[in-house]
Amino acid sequence: MQIPAVIEALKPILGDRLSTSEAVREAHGRDESHHPAAPPDAVAFVRSTEEVVAVVKACAEHGVPVIPFGTGTALEGGIGAVKGGVCIDLSGMDRILRVSPEDMDVTVEAGVTRKRLNEELRDTGLFFPIDPGADASIGGMASTRASGTNAVRYGTMRDAVLNLTAVLADGRVIRTGGRARKSAAGYDLTRLFVGSEGTLGVITEVTLRLHGRPEAVSAAVCSFPAVEDAVNCCILSIQSGIPVARVELLDAVQMKACIAYSKLDYDPAPTLFFEFHGTPASVREQAETVQALAAECGGASFRWTENEEDRNALWQARHDALYAALALRPGARAWSTDLCVPISRLADCISETRADVEASSLTATIVGHVGDGNFHVIFLLDPDDSEEFAEAERINARMVSRALEMEGSCTGEHGIGRGKMACLADEMGEGVAVMRSLKAALDPANIMNPGKVLG
């Protein structure tokens, strides 16, 4: 590896937007996960696709790894420069290139964050629904196939991306499609890059489908005697064809944490948070139907609000779940796991997982995007106690095995990064060999985010 040669080549192009300072390198060496930091040798703050091409070409010439970076909010260690190399920070590529309200789509540079995008869309009557919690960049969200609370209604980044621009390992630039709503033109390169976590190329621009802002929005909260009851209520709601916009589960431990952290006036019991989108009449119809289903499942104190302020407070509490959990054990580091199973298996999967946690010495909460069968255990670990990490590792491995036995996935939305490479092999079998062939075809020298996804 010839880092000095790459730096030499890039200095004239990037000037002081190429940094080798320790602070900058440290800040680009890790995401929000428990995985150890691995700082890159240099960070390139790019401003255009052409600059990305220049960086990639210089790295390719010298066999130096390239690691794309958006906001650093990923959760499986996808960012660290485990084999050294140049980190491409795309946060300066933050232009909104085109909004087409009549086609309900938008093209943005990869560094635009989802909140900023929604601010810019405010006057169009449209919004970008995908909400992973963090204010992630659109490029990062595409790279990890992100989703979150709204996916049950609006889909994931797989569904949201109409096309993207990517810089390949040899510096070629491709655009993966046009703006038609559907296409049967050849292999689906868009979906190949969505979720590839920077291992096939650097995503520099993304065209997204947008949705009309719903005329009416309402939210409801309901607590249940047990997690199983809450999950059953969720399943019945989905099966009844109610187009729920969000349905989030917080288990009793998490709920207790949120009540304390966000000063909520709720019961410390397993709780579902719902949101409904539609016309005023349909929103009411949805909430009433869910209320009846909740009652069948033993739900208590069903509370429903159309007031925007109350709704925002409620969802802010949900979004702050991680911080609330951390407040349960000050100084702890959070490790958020991520599983997705067929919804019929969800209640079993969560209660068996809860039993694993109870049988251990660890503190952990459970939250989930349960409409999709997706949930997270948030372990609260002493950062200096390797035994606690080892215990969390063991429970996580059991969770993954259980999810795969249930025909689920080892990750619903966090991705593989460097944390789940062995799980991917368990899940995909021979499919991993196929992925390796595809990777080798597009990046034969393995310079694109090496040591991730496929190892």
Next chain:
Amino acid sequence: MQIPAVIEALKPILGDRLSTSEAVREAHGRDESHHPAAPPDAVAFVRSTEEVVAVVKACAEHGVPVIPFGTGTALEGGIGAVKGGVCIDLSGMDRILRVSPEDMDVTVEAGVTRKRLNEELRDTGLFFPIDPGADASIGGMASTRASGTNAVRYGTMRDAVLNLTAVLADGRVIRTGGRARKSAAGYDLTRLFVGSEGTLGVITEVTLRLHGRPEAVSAAVCSFPAVEDAVNCCILSIQSGIPVARVELLDAVQMKACIAYSKLDYDPAPTLFFEFHGTPASVREQAETVQALAAECGGASFRWTENEEDRNALWQARHDALYAALALRPGARAWSTDLCVPISRLADCISETRADVEASSLTATIVGHVGDGNFHVIFLLDPDDSEEFAEAERINARMVSRALEMEGSCTGEHGIGRGKMACLADEMGEGVAVMRSLKAALDPANIMNPGKVLG
């Protein structure tokens, strides 16, 4: 190529399910398109994934092409054995392997047709919504990324396939995922195979997402002074967030043909057919909103029906549009083109296309899944007049250029086959080189449906 050696190897396995009869070969040499027939050297009527493996391995050993075949209803010549080889007829793989009503999914062998699937699902309250018109096989629909009238609401095969089983060019079998609703586990192999038209492997099993049968269904028909008015009504409906289940355009020529063929009591003017799914209240609300929008766009004689018999008659007339068009010119062969553009450009695209047709000597109708920006010109050509085919070719080429200028796609749903390989290159640019690399990685000897998609 060593066809006799392959036949020798397969006879003990397949017996008389391996056919070299001329009639069988002819029947497997073409789809429903205008492309010339290219019969395979032999046809293998397989009954299991293992038998597909045996056929592929025998062919791989001897460098013989493999062409998968479902129902032969494709429209861009994807089936013909342009380089000879063995056709794998999957129609005997017609088992429904598992239905999970609680997860709203089903796993079928590739040869199951969509109508048969929906018959089998009748008692579950669920249905498989994708409807390309023909009673195509699920494997064929996955291979061509099929869609059709319901896609505006329920998506295309890209969205419907949860996972699939495929036999690769070297005989390896992969499954591309589990049954979780979403996954961020590695590259999206499912989407890579959906739309690959048999060029990366043979799809043998497919797991599909299902949808709840709507509680209420209503249909509406409305005619307009001009195609532009009809398209504008469609655009307004979509932009208003109405979850239209289907919205189909028939231009005046097509409408006249349908009135004559299906004995309809409608005006021979540009017409939209709508279908709405939901609760009784929401279906009424949707129809009323669309009626108001139609009036704004000059729509006349808005007719609305919740009666199932009337609805079925209406949609049968839409599905018979091709036969109705053919009846305009007995003895003609139909050539159905296929474009998809951003919806804001659809009215321009259709009227400029209509002008091209009017300026030519040809007879043609226009039908479209206009909610997606997707439409077809159906040319009615004298099968013995090569000048007419050349003229249709010229108009089609102009249509594709226009769609690409409008950031659309050369095919919304028919695929590339051997008819649109040059268009694919125009549309994807460097992306075609990437597709070639992927193809070479998985099928280095180019035995999987060679001469299609990438040439």
